[in-house]
Amino acid sequence: MKMVFRWYGEGNDTVTLEQIKQIPGVEGIVWALHHLPAGEEWPLEDIMEVKQVCERNGFHIEVVESVNIHEDIKLGLPTRDLYIERYKRTIENLGKAGVKVICYNFMPVFDWLRTDLYKEAADGSTALFYEHAKVHHINPFELVDQIANNLEYTMPGWEPERLEHLTRLFEAYQNVTEEDLWSNLQYFLEQIIPTAARCGIKMAIHPDDPPWPVFGLPRMITSGENIGRLLRLVDHPSNGITLCSGSLGANPKNDITGMIKAYAERIPFAHIRNIKVYENRDFIETSHRMADGSVDICGIVKAYHETGFSGYVRPDHGRHIWDEKCRPGYGLYDRALGIMYLWGIWDSLEREKRGASPCLKSMNI
Numbered sequence: 001m002k003m004v005f006r007w008y009g010e011g012n013d014t015v016t017l018e019q020i021k022q023i024p025g026v027e028g029i030v031w032a033l034h035h036l037p038a039g040e041e042w043p044l045e046d047i048m049e050v051k052q053v054c055e056r057n058g059f060h061i062e063v064v065e066s067v068n069i070h071e072d073i074k075l076g077l078p079t080r081d082l083y084i085e086r087y088k089r090t091i092e093n094l095g096k097a098g099v100k101v102i103c104y105n106f107m108p109v110f111d112w113l114r115t116d117l118y119k120e121a122a123d124g125s126t127a128l129f130y131e132h133a134k135v136h137h138i139n140p141f142e143l144v145d146q147i148a149n150n151l152e153y154t155m156p157g158w159e160p161e162r163l164e165h166l167t168r169l170f171e172a173y174q175n176v177t178e179e180d181l182w183s184n185l186q187y188f189l190e191q192i193i194p195t196a197a198r199c200g201i202k203m204a205i206h207p208d209d210p211p212w213p214v215f216g217l218p219r220m221i222t223s224g225e226n227i228g229r230l231l232r233l234v235d236h237p238s239n240g241i242t243l244c245s246g247s248l249g250a251n252p253k254n255d256i257t258g259m260i261k262a263y264a265e266r267i268p269f270a271h272i273r274n275i276k277v278y279e280n281r282d283f284i285e286t287s288h289r290m291a292d293g294s295v296d297i298c299g300i301v302k303a304y305h306e307t308g309f310s311g312y313v314r315p316d317h318g319r320h321i322w323d324e325k326c327r328p329g330y331g332l333y334d335r336a337l338g339i340m341y342l343w344g345i346w347d348s349l350e351r352e353k354r355g356a357s358p359c360l361k362s363m364n365i
């Protein structure tokens with residue numbers, strides 16, 4: 001597995017590339033042009049600037065997350081063709097810069113959804129939290145007000161220009177069913193997958209987070225079965241998934257290790273994180289350690305190992321610990337701890353497979 005780390009760019013992140021460099025085994029930066037709204041073409045010049053900065057610090061930029069999809073594409077409006085053309089040109093520009101994977105999502109209106117970004121745990125750390133009943137009782141406008149408007153940084157998926165048009169967007173989605181969304185996704189993929197394939201890029205859709213409809217908006221990428229359907233929409237290696245254990249793990253019925261084994265060839269990118277799921281469907285993000293949450297992190301890493309996974313992996317969100325002031329879910333400390341946990345599992349599996357390391361062998365251990 002190739003370890004990568006999400007970074008929001010110079011002046012847009014509390015974490016520095018110098019700090020990331022000191023986390024063992026991180027070889028690449030997961031990045032995006034966060035200043036560009038969904039629907040804009042990403043200029044080659046801007047892409048090359050990020051490439052230079054990252055490469056100067058010894059990182060590759062092979063994974064991009066997120067090239068956001070304009071809502072007109074998700075809604076299937078006549079204007080979608082214009083945005084699809086721009087998306088193709090962005091793919092081409094990213095290909096020229098050496099990008100290999102593009103992580104995106106097809107969630108209407110919102111990207112991920114939480115009700116509290118700083119829920120305090122017994123140990124004093126805070127983390128992202130989802131309260132199911134609250135989502136049913138609050139209207140989306142209030143939630144946006146509570147979540148997005150009190151933050152120092154813009155959060156991806158919660159960009160002001162998107163939230164500005166919330167009323168219009170909800171109206172537009174009123175009659176859009178899950179089947180409509182599937183057909184709009186198919187239309188999009190049929191257009192862009194040939195471009196991605198030509199550019200040597202794998203498209204990797206992110207699962208819906210949480211994996212069920214919210215505020216009456218349909219969701220598709222919620223289960224193993226639906227991932228199968230997505231992969232069949234355009235049956236090509238460039239049409240893949242970002243397997244996010246935290247998103248899919250919110251539904252305990254989701255067998256994530258089974259998905260890894262079933263779809264190994266089509267997972268170019270893995271997000272690994274843990275959450276603790278409660279019976280009432282609430283969940284809180286925890287440390288990556290298996291004992292702290294409900295997700296079988298060891299089983300997941302083992303499944304990747306068994307299938308010979310050679311794609312990219314990033315620790316996903318982390319808690320906010322040791323008084324760190326950072327973007328919600330994207331601090332340095334807990335994500336670095338997460339990486340070390342993942343390496344611990346991976347290295348012990350490797351050792352088992354290959355026998356003791358040459359160094360230990362030479363010492364007769």
Ligand code: DNO
Pocket residue numbers: 065066067103104105111112156157206271317329
């Ligand atoms: C949350 C992320 C998502 C992801 C997008 C990809 O922190 O995992 O926002 O980046 O869904 O488009």
